[in-house]
Amino acid sequence: MFDFQQFPQINPPSRLLMGPGPINADPRVLRAMASQLVGQYDPVMTGYMNEVMALYREVFRTENRWTMLVDGTSRAGIEAILVSAIRPGDKVLVPVFGRFGHLLCEIARRCRAEVHTIEVPWGEVFSPDQIEDAIVRIKPRLLLTVHGDTSTTMLQPLDQLGEICRRHDVLFYTDATASLGGNPLETDAWGLDAVSAGLQKCLGGPSGSSPITLSPRMEAAVRARKCVEQGIRTEAHQDGVEEMIYSNYFDLGMVMDYWGPERLNHHTEATSMLFAARECARIMLEEGMDKLIARHELHGRAMLAGIQGMGLAVFGDIQHKMNNVLGVQIPREVHGEEVRKRLLDDFHIEIGTSFGPLQGKIWRIGTMGYNARKDCVLQTLTALEAVLNRLGFRTVQGAGMQAAWDIYEGVS
């Protein structure tokens, strides 16, 4: 007999997710996901797919035809682009300024790239010159960058890198999972050849679908490796001239043929996640990308002022901080995990811990997507101050709150 008491229906507690993501999904996105399914080649479904392409062109600020979803988490989008673009032995350059730079190296190694890195200490970013020098020295085929690395909260400036890449004939990719929607990202104006993202940060949705966009140059690189599946190929299909892509699921040539007019069967599109991705884009574009980014800037600035007003130090070069996440140095007087546990248990507020060299040293507090709101910022600040006081860290009463209010009221 099935034991209902052991496995009751899904009933998660109401949390305020103020970490580096995932954050609370916009309820409109959750409702869109509850829509009933249609068949994968139903004209209604292919119509929704075309709409998703059009919507994400606006989100990514691009005219790229191949703007679509990879069915998996944001990491799936990264791997799809890397395995489709990198031929074994290709040289790639990864400027590493945090954990997600290491992830790009790791994935590129699995694609059997010759991986070259340059590094700055965690909390800093690269100048265009540093990157160009490395490109000249290494002559990579691809430059793989992280736009916003939540592990350090830093935002790598990308606006001058496209021109450098063009000059040296390098394909230019960025992982915008953590940055898109909360910080300016201009795919075409910055000369990006490929960008990937996820829904679970500033886009206000759940993890599980990865919007990507590919430039015509990137499309050509992928098409050169075309390989049509035997079970569905006809005589009209011709393979590409270069080495095949060493993945079927992540073969973006096949994904393009599924999203394009040929509608060549590949995977069965994850309909509910597509509904979520479509609703995320609708909500963002309703607000407008510029206003959305400005909202992230405002609430990020209020959180920063509040944290500093409380007497806490922040991590890293704040000139290059992402709008949507803040690194807070854990004061010596308290145990970082005890603070997080109190916040979660007693206030149902989640803030983030850290990885690698920053583990135990900083918390990461997000203000993103659906939670880039004044009430979320003020609730988090008051709860954090109360918990810190409870655990023996002294603050000037309410000073953090006043500083945040000053931002909102334009006083400072």
Place this chain on the structure above:
Amino acid sequence: MFDFQQFPQINPPSRLLMGPGPINADPRVLRAMASQLVGQYDPVMTGYMNEVMALYREVFRTENRWTMLVDGTSRAGIEAILVSAIRPGDKVLVPVFGRFGHLLCEIARRCRAEVHTIEVPWGEVFSPDQIEDAIVRIKPRLLLTVHGDTSTTMLQPLDQLGEICRRHDVLFYTDATASLGGNPLETDAWGLDAVSAGLQKCLGGPSGSSPITLSPRMEAAVRARKCVEQGIRTEAHQDGVEEMIYSNYFDLGMVMDYWGPERLNHHTEATSMLFAARECARIMLEEGMDKLIARHELHGRAMLAGIQGMGLAVFGDIQHKMNNVLGVQIPREVHGEEVRKRLLDDFHIEIGTSFGPLQGKIWRIGTMGYNARKDCVLQTLTALEAVLNRLGFRTVQGAGMQAAWDIYEGVS
């Protein structure tokens, strides 16, 4: 300005999906997906992950510890198992009896396996002897099988293959995407080392999450290739002795470490899809796997009787037909796609077309998951008869319906 008229909210028409999948999701699964998110390391979330593991052990009939989800469509589950198990140069044997056998070959080739196939005509399956003979001749490291291939509607008997594989020291995998829940599948009793599935067929959910299970033998094969990500590795981590897995996203060693007590960060679990997968399992186990399979058998038999009663011929060896999908030969008097279009446009009922050698020759009608119901069977039969009559194909009026009713009332 964002144009709401061009992109209205998601509002799919109400379809009855009677093709080979995806089919309509159970409304309880859709509601579960609309639940708000929690953080990925929230004890509530890791608790849900553990429950999903326990629930799917029942669904797969296994005691395998590593019973979990791959975040992607059912094809992602297949590729995760194949790329994690197959070392470049490994010999694999694929008995091909339809399109999805070709898919296993295709994915195995991308993993740089030495791929060997045996084939039977579409509409037939293999005897254990045929498979053992090929194993003896080829000496593969892995046997890759499709359990139910929707392209031909055939169900490959697997119950004797585990013992053969043990005897010849072969790892035994099956793709149960289309069969699980609608036909008996005994992971442990049949000696399976790995099984993958999807939610969008008999499980009654949407595409986008792939339940898998791995035997201890398969776990050992994967662990031998262990490779911990640089950004999160510590000195305690040690790499395996064999060649690494040429994917990060699909590295099941890393997926195990994320689902296991170490909770080593890999992807960000697709929470909404996990909620869906959990609800699918709850609903199946509430009914009981035996009753669920018996329900598929009953409605599949009623559909078969109805189609034959209408004077239509069925495709393939019906002794080896899956319970949940039926191949129907398109009569020469009508155009198959015109019938499908009328069914969709005028009745909102979807039935399936076919691939490869069967394209234009058969329709595929599913009776699975939430749609394995008497009302769905009878509605589909009446609509199909009406459309056939409209397009000039003569039937004995109502004979198909009577035959189906006879099944339901135990007359035949």
